Amino acid sequence: MLIDREVSGQLQHKLDKITLDESIVKAKAALLNDIKRSIYLYRVDCGGCNGCEIEIFSTITPIYDTERFGIKNTPSPRHADIMVYTGSMTRLMRLPAIRAYQGAPDPKIVVSYGSCGCTGGIFHDNYCVWGGTDNLFDVDVYIPGCPPSPPQTIYGFAMALGLLGQKLKHTEITEVPGEQVPIRFETIPYKVRTALERKARLLSGYRSGKDLSDEFMTALALGGTDVFAGIDALIAAQDDPRKKEVLGELKAELKTQLASQEL
Ligand code: SF4
Structure with a gap:
């Protein structure tokens, strides 16, 4: 019908x-x-x-x-x-x-x-x-x-x-007794590391902030006796103005930390 x-x-x-x-x-x-x-x-x-x-x-x-x-x-x-x-x-x-x-x-x-x-x-x-x-x-x-x-x-x-x-392809990682995760950037004091990472994440978000603070601390660790030499080179090499600004803010944060901790 x-x-x-x-x-x-x-x-x-x-x-x-x-x-x-x-x-x-x-x-x-x-x-x-x-x-x-x-x-x-x-x-x-x-x-x-x-x-x-x-x-x-x-x-x-x-x-x-x-x-x-x-x-x-x-x-x-x-x-x-x-x-x-x-x-x-x-x-x-x-x-x-x-x-x-x-x-x-x-x-x-x-x-x-x-x-x-x-x-x-x-x-x-x-x-x-x-x-x-x-x-x-x-x-x-x-x-x-x-x-x-x-x-x-x-x-x-x-x-x-x-x-x-x-699951068949997954890799099993077993912790060996006494094994420790290597500390990243251990030449940089803990308080400075955490302050830089927090600041970067505050300005750029969780993931990008972590990447930026890693770049910043790598440059800082490579700087040797002249603390700001590597950082200035890193900032000068940036094409992205947003990245440049955040790295500049991190440099200012580093100065504050160094002054407060009298390093
Ligand atoms: S439980 Fe599921 S399979 Fe069993 S009668 Fe109800 S709807 Fe059907």
Whole structure:
């Protein structure tokens, strides 16, 4: 009946699977295979009993705490790297499921969660159910279970992100008894070092401030008997006026420190 009334193809009740463009498949393989930043997941319940949701929330909250692996929940598909579909694919949730999928930027990973998400589960023969998520999207990772436990969930997300492969490549660093981290710029007194680093971070932000104070203290350490010779050369060599200004401020701070400590 709906077809007779010329309602848009998307609103018809037949289930057309969404296929991926070849360029997206390639981008997916290249960009998501060895991801090195935190990732965001967005969850869509397509028609389950809510048991899967409870397990997902248990996974992302403090006891199992997936954030320690950089896996975070996002309230918007616009920010999602992973789309998690729970529950069986029902008629009413088909369009919201497609909308969420289309809202997430490519390339994205699709996870089919729970027995219902994987196959339709106990609702598979219900009049309004079309089976699992893979009837609508290409699924990258299936996490089976009714519901899957938090450890299973973390394992599935790790599989989706290639975290296991990254773990195999990780380097183990073991501390030898008595081992000490070498002190950087140890010829410069501790109070002067910390004052310079604080000032640089105050003026340029945490990361750039650290880089600038390192450059400044390297020049200071190389200066030998003439304390300001290396620093003046460093300041004169700068093209960036912002950097020049911060280094000038550090020089002023150094003078203050030297005067206060009578070095
Ligand atoms: S898989 Fe089990 S727990 Fe999850 S939605 Fe289906 S019936 Fe509920």
